[in-house]
Amino acid sequence: MENFDIRKQGPNLIVWALLLTLPLWINYVSYTQLGTQIVAMALGAMALNFLLGYTGVLSFGHAAYFGLGAYGAGMTIRYLMPSTGAGIIVGTLAGMLAAMLIGPLIVRLRGVYFAMVTIAFGQVFYFIAFRWNGVTGGDDGLTNWKRMPIDLGFTTLHIESQATTFYYFVLAVFAISVGIMAFLLRSPFGRTLIAIRENERRTRFLGINVNRHIWISWVISCTFMALAGSLNALLNNFVDPRAFFWRQSGVFVIMCVMGGMRSFWGPLVGAAIFIWLQDELSSMTANWQSFVGLVFVVVVLFFPRGVLGILRRKATE
Amino acid sequence: MSFLEIDNVSKHFGSLVAVDGVSMKVEKGELRAVIGPNGAGKPTFFNLITGMLSLTKGRITLEGQDLAGVDPSQRVGLGMARTFQITEIFPDLTVRENIRIPVEIQAGLSMSPFMPKAMRAPISARVDELLEAGGLTRIANRLAGELSHGDQRATEIMMSIALKPRLLLLDEPTAGMGDDETYAVARLIRRIHKDQGLTIVLIEHDMRVVFNLADRITVLAEGRPLAEGTPQDITENATVQAAYLGGEA
Numbered sequence: 001m002e003n004f005d006i007r008k009q010g011p012n013l014i015v016w017a018l019l020l021t022l023p024l025w026i027n028y029v030s031y032t033q034l035g036t037q038i039v040a041m042a043l044g045a046m047a048l049n050f051l052l053g054y055t056g057v058l059s060f061g062h063a064a065y066f067g068l069g070a071y072g073a074g075m076t077i078r079y080l081m082p083s084t085g086a087g088i089i090v091g092t093l094a095g096m097l098a099a100m101l102i103g104p105l106i107v108r109l110r111g112v113y114f115a116m117v118t119i120a121f122g123q124v125f126y127f128i129a130f131r132w133n134g135v136t137g138g139d140d141g142l143t144n145w146k147r148m149p150i151d152l153g154f155t156t157l158h159i160e161s162q163a164t165t166f167y168y169f170v171l172a173v174f175a176i177s178v179g180i181m182a183f184l185l186r187s188p189f190g191r192t193l194i195a196i197r198e199n200e201r202r203t204r205f206l207g208i209n210v211n212r213h214i215w216i217s218w219v220i221s222c223t224f225m226a227l228a229g230s231l232n233a234l235l236n237n238f239v240d241p242r243a244f245f246w247r248q249s250g251v252f253v254i255m256c257v258m259g260g261m262r263s264f265w266g267p268l269v270g271a272a273i274f275i276w277l278q279d280e281l282s283s284m285t286a287n288w289q290s291f292v293g294l295v296f297v298v299v300v301l302f303f304p305r306g307v308l309g310i311l312r313r314k315a316t317e
Numbered sequence: 318m319s320f321l322e323i324d325n326v327s328k329h330f331g332s333l334v335a336v337d338g339v340s341m342k343v344e345k346g347e348l349r350a351v352i353g354p355n356g357a358g359k360p361t362f363f364n365l366i367t368g369m370l371s372l373t374k375g376r377i378t379l380e381g382q383d384l385a386g387v388d389p390s391q392r393v394g395l396g397m398a399r400t401f402q403i404t405e406i407f408p409d410l411t412v413r414e415n416i417r418i419p420v421e422i423q424a425g426l427s428m429s430p431f432m433p434k435a436m437r438a439p440i441s442a443r444v445d446e447l448l449e450a451g452g453l454t455r456i457a458n459r460l461a462g463e464l465s466h467g468d469q470r471a472t473e474i475m476m477s478i479a480l481k482p483r484l485l486l487l488d489e490p491t492a493g494m495g496d497d498e499t500y501a502v503a504r505l506i507r508r509i510h511k512d513q514g515l516t517i518v519l520i521e522h523d524m525r526v527v528f529n530l531a532d533r534i535t536v537l538a539e540g541r542p543l544a545e546g547t548p549q550d551i552t553e554n555a556t557v558q559a560a561y562l563g564g565e566a
Contacts, residue, residue: 188426195418198407205405206419206480207393208427 015265019171023164032163034279036170036235038272043174044228045255045267050181051221052253053261054190056197057214058111060249061118064125065095065222067244069229071129071142074239078145084159085150088173088230095226096219103215119246126244141240159234170231177224182264184220193217225252258299260306269307318381320345320516321366321484326375328361335361337540338375343518348510350527351520353537354560359520360402362537363488366518367399368392379484396483402492404469406476408462412453415461415472417444419479443479450512451475451505467498471505478509485509487519491526499523503530528552536560 022035048062072091080086106117129136136142150157150169159166184190195203196210204210233239242248251274259270277295281288303310319342328336336358343349353359364370366377368389377384379395387395407415420443421427424436432440448454451471456464461472470490477485490506491499503526510517510530521527527534528548536543536551538560544551551557 184430187431188421188429191414191418191421192427194410195407198409199405201401202405202407202476204390205393205399205401206422206476207390208422209390213427 011265015268019174022171023167030276030279032167033235034275036163036167037232038275039167039170039174040228040231040235041252041255041275042268042271043177043231044225045252045259045271046178046181046264047221047224047228048252049256049261049267050185050224051217052256053266054185054197055193055214055217055221056200057217058115058253059118059218059221060115060246060253061120061122062222062225062252063244063246063248064118064122065099065225066229066232066248066252067122067125067129067239067241068095068098069226069231070233070239070243071136072226073230073233074142074145075135077148078142082145082148084148084234087147087234088227091230091233092223092227095229096223099219099222099226103218107211107215107218119249122244122246122249126241126246129241129244136241139241141238143238146237147234166235170235173227173231177227181220181224185264189213189216254296256306258296258306260303260308262305263308266306266308273307318378319343320347320380321518322376322378323366324376324378326362326365326377327373328358328365328370329373335540336365336537339537339540339542341535341542341545343516345516346514348506348517348530348532349519349535350531350533351518351535351537352522352524352527353543356539357537358540359537360488361540363486363520367397367486393480396481397486398477398480398482398484399486400470400473400477400488400490402489404466404473406461406469406473408460410461411458412461412464412468412472413444413448413457416447416451416453416475416479417441419476420444420447423480447475447479450478450509452501465498466494467501470494470498470502474502474505474509478513478515483516485515485517487517487521489521490519491521491523499526506530 019039023032026032026035044062044066048059051057051059069091072094073087076087076090077083080090102121106114109117130139132138147160147166149160157165157169159169192203192208192213195206195208196213200210229243255270255274256267257270258273259268260266273295274292277292278288281291285291299307321343323339323341325338325340326336327334327338339362341349351359351362361370365372368384368387372385379397382395384392407418417440420440424440426432426436448457451474453468453471453475456468461469464472474487474490487506491502494502506517506519507530509515531548533545533547534551535545536557543560544554544557546554
């Protein structure tokens with residue numbers, strides 16, 4: 001470790017310390033499964049933010065890849081082979097493949113046009129999942145499958161019965177994924193993406209094929225989103241077509257904006273706030289969404305750079 | 318054969334003829350200024366060279382290579398770097414990062430998912446060198462968006478130099494600047510021109526800048542070539558004085 005700077009590493013240390021010790025304290029405020037859900041959804045939000053916060057491209061259709069990961073995992077375990085690992089791999093690859101194919105059709109578009117077309121593609125998947133009853137279970141969702149224990153050879157992870165084991169399994173996948181994203185963002189390739197976010201015209205006139213770079217960023221983002229979808233489906237042992245619905249895409253955008261798109265951990269904070277609020281409020285009132293919406297409006301009005309954005313500004317002042 | 322040859326180019330927008338049969342030959346290592354009163358068609362002419370606009374008629378070649386059908390970003394790949402009248406930089410990044418990005422691109426790393434160990438030292442040495450040459454070392458760690466107009470322009474020029482271009486195209490480099498800033502930017506342009514023997518074509522409104530900087534000047538008026546020569550030739554040219562200098566004095 002060259003130049004270990006405690007001020008720069010501080011946020012990383014706090015985040016990892018909280019996540020690693022989560023099963024020890026979560027029961028005072030909530031329960032382990034909620035922690036698992038936060039980590040899985042945070043991976044999705046951070047995957048979206050790779051594109052949104054670091055490439056400057058707003059997708060409003062990432063639910064398509066979240067849903068592909070979820071159905072890919074569930075259908076693999078139900079129809080192909082009862083293996084958690086196979087489910088995750090197939091789900092993630094399904095999302096990646098779809099992103100690779102859809103990408104070239106949309107990377108020429110910018111701004112609201114890009115967002116609209118991503119929604120449209122997401123809705124196509126939604127209607128397929130909704131209508132194709134025999135295979136997807138239609139509106140009732142895909143049932144009759146569950147996550148399976150993972151045999152590592154020397155030991156077996158009983159993720160199907162032990163909530164804490166499953167939490168650490170999801171956390172390990174999360175750690176590897178966000179580690180890869182952080183590494184890419186600090187590479188020359190990642191800096192080119194940030195350059196596109198900052199000034200697309202300038203980047204083009206530095207000789208960069210901007211559309212190709214956005215396509216690659218899009219595929220990376222959608223792949224990790226699909227991985228998050230498969231983890232979330234494994235958590236619930238269930239998936240229904242709403243995973244594809246555009247409102248689900250909106251939830252990920254809200255998480256990024258609420259936590260702060262310009263900070264690496266912002267979407268994690270946004271996911272934690274959103275899911276915890278949803279859990280607490282939905283047990284009190286059927287109108288919980290109005291309250292989540294109110295919190296979102298307050299954050300956007302008073303902390304335009306998200307919760308972490310305001311913390312960072314305080315730190316530099 | 319000249320380095321940059323512009324042969325009888327025209328640009329029509331519908332019935333409007335913005336550029337009408339202009340020819341210009343720029344030699345390697347030359348600093349050429351293109352001037353003209355308002356409505357002379359300077360921006361249009363400039364954008365025909367950068368490829369932002371397509372030619373209606375004529376031909377442009379760079380070291381013999383025809384640029385027809387070569388789009389603007391491909392022209393960058395051929396060694397034509399440019400700056401914009403309204404500065405185009407990365408506002409939320411530091412000056413050092415603004416310079417570092419084109420240095421990495423020039424080194425062919427824009428697709429690289431990691432920084433090769435052997436490249437680390439040469440890349441940061443090159444960034445430092447460019448910061449120094451642009452007079453940006455003291456503000457290297459400030460956000461580019463917070464700088465003065467002149468420092469932003471210097472950053473943008475050094476970003477273009479980082480690409481090691483064969484031809485640098487400057488679109489009104491001192492537009493909207495005060496005297497001190499104009500002077501600083503003009504000095505920077507002269508320095509990179511002298512130090513690196515770089516071929517530069519600039520269009521400019523500010524006459525003082527042009528007469529002190531340029532090796533040769535091309536004067537446009539109403540989209541047509543009016544005169545061409547050394548700064549001294551142009552000052553003494555009666556037609557130019559009537560059309561332009563006289564009009565301003």
